[in-house]
Amino acid sequence: MAKRDFYDILGVTRSSTADEIKKAYRKLAIKFHPDKNPGDNAAEDKFKEAAEAYEVLSSPEKKQRYDQYGHSGNSPQGGGGGHMNMDDIFSQFGDIFGSGGSPFDSFFGGGGGQQGGSRRMSRGSNLRIKVKLTLDEIAKGAEKKIKVNKLIVCRTCDGTGAKDKSSVQTCKTCGGSGAVRRVTNTILGQMQTSATCPTCNGAGTQITSKCDSCHGEGVIRGEETISINIPAGVSEGMQLSMGGKGNAAPNGGIPGDLIILIEEIPHESLQREGNNVVYDLHISFIDAALGASVEVPTIDGKAKIKIEPGTQGGKILRLKGKGVPEVNSYHRGDQLVYINIWTPKAISKDEKEMLEKLQASPNFRPQPGKNERSFFERMKEYFE
Incomplete structure (x- = not known):
């Protein structure tokens, strides 16, 4: 049809x-x-x-x-x-x-439409913890073993809450289904509904003698070591969830989840901007004028970069692929190197005389339209 x-x-x-x-x-x-x-x-x-x-x-x-x-x-x-x-x-x-x-x-107040009813499963509460990560761990991913204080399944009764197996009996009110059905006359006609069993609260069973360790709850306070695999590229404030690793639920119910809040430990010299990493490089005006080869820190270790002659303060050099990867992606950010010209606060008498001679040169100050390269070359010859 x-x-x-x-x-x-x-x-x-x-x-x-x-x-x-x-x-x-x-x-x-x-x-x-x-x-x-x-x-x-x-x-x-x-x-x-x-x-x-x-x-x-x-x-x-x-x-x-x-x-x-x-x-x-x-x-x-x-x-x-x-x-x-x-x-x-x-x-x-x-x-x-x-x-x-x-x-x-x-x-x-019942579960209308649930044919035959069903046992109500309790659920444990969620747990929230903070995990601190270095920039290196964020870039490469990390496995952390964390001790968590939480509700765990009672080892004495295996979570049943009963003193022994004979102490667990089928609920006589609902026959073990966890629900009772009833027919009610309403303005819409005769309705058949299903409601949670008031005797066993939906468990389907009753405990005649409670466990001495958990007093019938099926859970006790304990400590569990949890291994957490953190993917590369997470960021400050991001939340990860591990299903079933939260508090255990009473009477064999469904455990809650473990919520992991990410915190970044500041790096001593690198700063993160999204998936990019920023480094402030300070060089002397002589290195900026003559050019130099310098080492800079990266997430992967030291990297050598070339400073071109005539480099101006504020220039940004880009190191491709030296940043932080995106979560669950092969794409990786870059490292940005910000060039800063360092000026000495104290100089010797001889150094002052050399700088005063340079200051007298008409090429020492920027002149629009002039070739600054000629000044750098003359300064190099002067110092040599």
Whole structure:
């Protein structure tokens, strides 16, 4: 059977806005929701059909492919999405109806549409730590082993919270499902909903005798050494996340994440500007006039650069590829060498006399249109 046009299904047009498409889907989702139409296969088919249409038309990329190629543009062969199951559909509801996941949660406080219910899994809290890195570590990447004080799984009970295996029993209220179902009469008709079991709080089990170490929580305070692989190119203030390395969750739940905040340790002579590295080079006016070969520090060690005769203060020399790499990229910034002319604060009597002779020369001061090279050559001959 050929698929119906997605715009016709939702009752919108190609020019409809994202909000109009969203409102149209909300209306159909409430009308054909399985909880409002128990046992009605036709309503369930329309519910799935509306969800599939919204899944495509709510995505700018998928909508563009659909407008250009029709249903084939978002088929699995065409690079788009495939058939949606009920879990996929209900996962949309966090965006459409809020965090509850169903348009009927506001009426009953339960997980509407979750067929058969599910056990509620607790989740551990996230941890946040700071890691200080040198410029060399930032440029090359680093592996850091950090001791973290956090909640860990209780070793005595393996996180169950029970004194022994016989102390863990299936919840009699929900039969181990973690949820209870109920039928309620509302203005929309008879609704069947699922709610968290009030006896076991969604765990599906009850503990008759608690663990002496964790007192039934399944977690204790402890220390764990975590190896953190930091990619090259990170920067001050950047946050990295390691899933499951945060605080352990009570009763075998899902552990939280570890959030790593990057701090840069200032380099003694190099400064970072984005992916570039800046170095202030101070040379004498004699080296600037006659030219010289000098060594400058880089992330990779010392590098020799050539100062051309007649170099002016403020000139910038660029060392290609001597900067910091971009995160997850082969591209690397440059090192910029800023030329500064250094002037001595104290000079000897003989040095002063030589400089006074040079000062008397008409070529000593800049003259627009004149060849400054002739002055540098004469100064070189003077000092030789």
